[in-house]
Amino acid sequence: MQMAESRVHSQVEENLYHVFGQALFTAQPCADSVLTLWVHRDRLFEVLQYLKPKFSMLYDLFAIDERTRVYREGQPASDFTVTYHLLSLDRNDDMRIKVALTESSLNLPTITSLWPNANWYEREVWDMFGILFAGHPNLYRILLPPTWEGHALRKDHPARATEMAEFEMGPERVAKEQEALRFRPEQWGMKKASDDSEYMFLNLGPNHPSVHGVFRVALQLDGEVIVDSVPDIGYHHRGAEKMGERQTWHTFIPYTDRIDYLGGVMNNLAYIQSVEMLAGIQVPERAKIIRIMLAELFRISSHLVFYGTFVQDVGQMSPVFYMFADREKLFGIVEAITGGRMHPAWFRIGGVAQDLPNGWEQIIRDFIDYLPARLDHYDKMAMQNKMLKERTVGIGVYTQQEALDWGITGPGLRATGIDWDVRKKRPYGGYDQFEFDVPTSNNGDCYDRAQLRIEEMRQSLRIIRQCLDNMPGGAYKSDHPQTTPPPKERTMKDIETLIHHFLNVSWGPVIPQGEASVMIEATKGINSYHLISDGGTNSYRTRIRTPSFPHLQQIPLISKGLMIPDLIAIIASIDFVMADVDR
Amino acid sequence: MSELIPVLLALIILIGGVIVAAVLTWFERRLLGVWQDRYGPNRLGPLGIGQVLADMIKLLFKDDWVPPFADKVVFIFAPTAIVVAMMMGFAVVPFAPGMMIIDVNIGLLFFLGMTSLAVYSVLLGGLASNNKYALLGGLRSAAQMVSYEVFMGLSLMGVVMMSGSFSLVAIVEAQTDLWFCFSQILGLIVFVIAGIAESHRLPFDLPEAEHELTAGFHTEYGGMKFAMFMLGEYLGLMLISCMIVTLFFGGWHGPALIGHWLPPLFWFGFKVFFVICFFVLLRAAIPRPRYDQLMSLGWKVMLPITLINLVITGAVLLWMEGAG
Numbered sequence: 001m002q003m004a005e006s007r008v009h010s011q012v013e014e015n016l017y018h019v020f021g022q023a024l025f026t027a028q029p030c031a032d033s034v035l036t037l038w039v040h041r042d043r044l045f046e047v048l049q050y051l052k053p054k055f056s057m058l059y060d061l062f063a064i065d066e067r068t069r070v071y072r073e074g075q076p077a078s079d080f081t082v083t084y085h086l087l088s089l090d091r092n093d094d095m096r097i098k099v100a101l102t103e104s105s106l107n108l109p110t111i112t113s114l115w116p117n118a119n120w121y122e123r124e125v126w127d128m129f130g131i132l133f134a135g136h137p138n139l140y141r142i143l144l145p146p147t148w149e150g151h152a153l154r155k156d157h158p159a160r161a162t163e164m165a166e167f168e169m170g171p172e173r174v175a176k177e178q179e180a181l182r183f184r185p186e187q188w189g190m191k192k193a194s195d196d197s198e199y200m201f202l203n204l205g206p207n208h209p210s211v212h213g214v215f216r217v218a219l220q221l222d223g224e225v226i227v228d229s230v231p232d233i234g235y236h237h238r239g240a241e242k243m244g245e246r247q248t249w250h251t252f253i254p255y256t257d258r259i260d261y262l263g264g265v266m267n268n269l270a271y272i273q274s275v276e277m278l279a280g281i282q283v284p285e286r287a288k289i290i291r292i293m294l295a296e297l298f299r300i301s302s303h304l305v306f307y308g309t310f311v312q313d314v315g316q317m318s319p320v321f322y323m324f325a326d327r328e329k330l331f332g333i334v335e336a337i338t339g340g341r342m343h344p345a346w347f348r349i350g351g352v353a354q355d356l357p358n359g360w361e362q363i364i365r366d367f368i369d370y371l372p373a374r375l376d377h378y379d380k381m382a383m384q385n386k387m388l389k390e391r392t393v394g395i396g397v398y399t400q401q402e403a404l405d406w407g408i409t410g411p412g413l414r415a416t417g418i419d420w421d422v423r424k425k426r427p428y429g430g431y432d433q434f435e436f437d438v439p440t441s442n443n444g445d446c447y448d449r450a451q452l453r454i455e456e457m458r459q460s461l462r463i464i465r466q467c468l469d470n471m472p473g474g475a476y477k478s479d480h481p482q483t484t485p486p487p488k489e490r491t492m493k494d495i496e497t498l499i500h501h502f503l504n505v506s507w508g509p510v511i512p513q514g515e516a517s518v519m520i521e522a523t524k525g526i527n528s529y530h531l532i533s534d535g536g537t538n539s540y541r542t543r544i545r546t547p548s549f550p551h552l553q554q555i556p557l558i559s560k561g562l563m564i565p566d567l568i569a570i571i572a573s574i575d576f577v578m579a580d581v582d583r
Numbered sequence: 584m585s586e587l588i589p590v591l592l593a594l595i596i597l598i599g600g601v602i603v604a605a606v607l608t609w610f611e612r613r614l615l616g617v618w619q620d621r622y623g624p625n626r627l628g629p630l631g632i633g634q635v636l637a638d639m640i641k642l643l644f645k646d647d648w649v650p651p652f653a654d655k656v657v658f659i660f661a662p663t664a665i666v667v668a669m670m671m672g673f674a675v676v677p678f679a680p681g682m683m684i685i686d687v688n689i690g691l692l693f694f695l696g697m698t699s700l701a702v703y704s705v706l707l708g709g710l711a712s713n714n715k716y717a718l719l720g721g722l723r724s725a726a727q728m729v730s731y732e733v734f735m736g737l738s739l740m741g742v743v744m745m746s747g748s749f750s751l752v753a754i755v756e757a758q759t760d761l762w763f764c765f766s767q768i769l770g771l772i773v774f775v776i777a778g779i780a781e782s783h784r785l786p787f788d789l790p791e792a793e794h795e796l797t798a799g800f801h802t803e804y805g806g807m808k809f810a811m812f813m814l815g816e817y818l819g820l821m822l823i824s825c826m827i828v829t830l831f832f833g834g835w836h837g838p839a840l841i842g843h844w845l846p847p848l849f850w851f852g853f854k855v856f857f858v859i860c861f862f863v864l865l866r867a868a869i870p871r872p873r874y875d876q877l878m879s880l881g882w883k884v885m886l887p888i889t890l891i892n893l894v895i896t897g898a899v900l901l902w903m904e905g906a907g
Binding site for chain 2 (some may be wrong): 014200202203208209210311314316317318321322325382385387388390391443563564565566568
């Protein structure tokens with residue numbers, strides 16, 4: 001697998017060298033062995049344009065403030081670096097293009113014409129780093145309030161309220177902030193009236209029963225028909241990436257639980273695997289299987305919430321209560337194993353926090369024997385319901401090409417017929433040992449997206465049953481020195497282990513310098529943490545690529561010409577949580 | 584003395600209606616709770632019935648606020664309209680032989696008229712709020728009610744043809760041998776569906792559709808004015824249930840054989856209770872159609888059904904007349 005990948009890599013690399021000349025590029029070795037090439041700014045657009053047919057998806061786009069970074073050996077001089085992470089689904093290959101910028105000239109050409117989902121990513125980079133993208137259609141702040149001063153992810157921007165001036169919210173400030181939030185159609189190039197009628201602009205959210213958190217969509221309506229819409233995010237932004245730069249590698253784990261707050265330990269998995277890759281930690285077999293089992297339990301939990309709220313949003317009142325009752329049972333299991341419920345923060349660098357408790361087999365077996373019959377019941381109650389079908393079949397359709405263009409991953413992508421599941425394509429953390437199917441369907445509408453998630457729950461049950469039947473023995477934590485907290489058994493017997501334990505607990509582990517990201521198939525799509533270590537006890541840059549961010553960006557495209565109830569069905573079928581979007 | 588009975592009855596209905604509607608809110612929540620594997624309000628008093636009182640006190644003491652941007656007069660008038668109209672509707676309901684406020688020979692038309700008036704409440708509430716969600720809710724209800732009014736009236740014409748009268752007492756008496764729910768099954772189906780649409784409850788709660796329009800036409804309402812809307816809704820539910828029983832399930836008549844064991848009022852109440860339970864559980868079970876789907880269901884399915892029903896009923900009646 002590794003061999004095959006590096007061969008494909010060099011093919012793309014060689015082609016690039018052949019077309020543009022090798023002198024243009026600087027290769028940077030990364031811990032995750034993803035091909036990473038530095039390109040000069042002037043040729044960036046050309047290079048990306050050349051790469052576009054080879055990489056169908058812009059997986060991620062983010063910046064790095066390099067000004068205080070120590071270990072930059074072999075990398076071109078740079079104050080701010082913008083990274084384009086490209087993904088090819090058919091070749092199962094990805095690469096990063098990096099471009100160096102100096103503080104005095106922070107601008108780049110926009111690539112929204114190549115990959116439309118670059119739009120929000122570029123806005124985020126502008127918002128967080130103050131890098132301008134020439135030709136961008138609406139380069140406004142996206143996560144921070146429009147009145148914010150400074151660019152939050154710059155190293156010289158304060159990270160804590162205590163480092164800033166006292167916060168006041170007097171009447172003047174309130175008026176100013178509210179005025180800044182007023183929706184101005186002209187700003188988005190919207191007309192106020194057509195030839196024969198005046199449009200109504202409806203502000204749906206940020207507080208609305210069906211937007212699943214604090215999410216706002218400004219709608220341009222002709223009667224009840226949606227002419228155009230502008231999603232507005234950032235109300236749930238907590239600066240998780242900034243926090244990642246302050247917390248130690250170990251103490252950041254609980255923050256990850258709250259990124260996709262329905263995904264629980266699934267978030268830990270994405271983060272921890274990147275850290276382990278940087279540190280070169282091999283996780284023992286038992287820990288791997290425990291992790292997979294917990295992650296799949298959380299996938300079911302998240303999908304149950306999706307199922308209930310999806311059905312509720314199309315107006316069926318009862319099912320959500322049944323699904324939450326089932327989820328409650330599931331949380332009982334999670335609680336028995338981890339002690340936590342929604343946010344257990346239970347995975348550790350090098351393993352998991354504890355071994356499984358006595359009697360865990362029985363509670364899990366009871367649950368996986370119980371759920372399939374319930375799912376069949378729900379199917380009859382909800383998914384077979386004719387009214388529900390009429391509300392969701394053929395609504396919110398997008399094609400394969402649109403899904404790729406907009407960076408859609410997870411069930412939303414598979415509903416268009418693309419059979420791409422990271423667990424199958426790049427088995428991480430031990431998924432290669434499991435038998436399960438990746439459901440796909442071809443309509444790409446709301447109904448199919450829901451149907452796939454329900455089928456995924458059944459597949460997750462299969463995986464959990466395999467975990468149950470084949471749980472290996474052995475350690476639940478690696479004996480690697482950077483495992484945190486380190487195994488304690490021998491700390492009082494030899495000085496070496498004592499020192500490791502003391503340092504890893506008090507300071508936290510020192511992770512070798514480098515860069516890595518590991519994709520995982522999270523509950524809502526592909527999630528990964530691009531971590532940059534500068535050889536310290538905390539991360540130099542934590543980039544959290546979440547699936548929900550691009551998914552929301554696509555809403556205007558798929559809701560055009562539909563009615564408000566359809567928009568609600570679409571929002572429900574996307575399955576997002578705002579914490580996952582805003583971070 | 585006999586002139587006093589209707590007055591007394593009117594008073595009882597006026598006060599009883601409000602109380603029953605209040606208890607109904609509690610009953611609905613408990614019943615939904617049973618259906619949905621949860622408890623519902625069960626803390627206050629036996630079985631949580633004290634919740635009714637607590638809710639009333641809360642609503643009474645809420646700040647009586649009128650949004651500064653609303654049309655004040657209409658805004659205040661709107662919630663009263665629905666309560667008044669629904670209360671008036673009860674005037675013609677025959678609870679038991681002789682137990683009704685007034686037996687007019689156009690009782691059925693009076694009922695239809697009153698339920699139509701209730702539409703104004705929703706419309707005006709939506710309009711006067713000067714809120715976009717409320718406006719959309721008002722628009723939806725206008726379209727919904729206007730179309731469902733048509734089928735509601737037409738679906739009852741079969742009953743009128745069979746009993747030969749618009750008087751509700753005559754209609755009940757015509758069902759002594761056979762309830763109209765058998766002979767007028769099509770009419771019943773259409774009337775039930777139109778009835779839900781009229782009382783705008785889920786699945787036809789499009790004017791308020793909380794998942795789409797937050798609270799639709801009553802988004803801006805709070806406190807007692809909101810309570811009036813809710814009271815109107817529950818009164819509407821009761822009225823429709825009473826009418827279903829009166830028109831299709833033999834009114835105060837008990838079932839054959841065991842009917843005379845218990846008083847007529849009991850049978851009427853029992854049947855109404857049954858219909859209300861049905862409405863509550865229907866609310867729990869069915870998703871909400873989209874607004875245009877509701878319209879096309881009305882005009883493309885319900886209207887033909889009612890017309891077919893009319894033609895068949897008429898033909899059968901004529902044939903029987905000829906045969907007899």
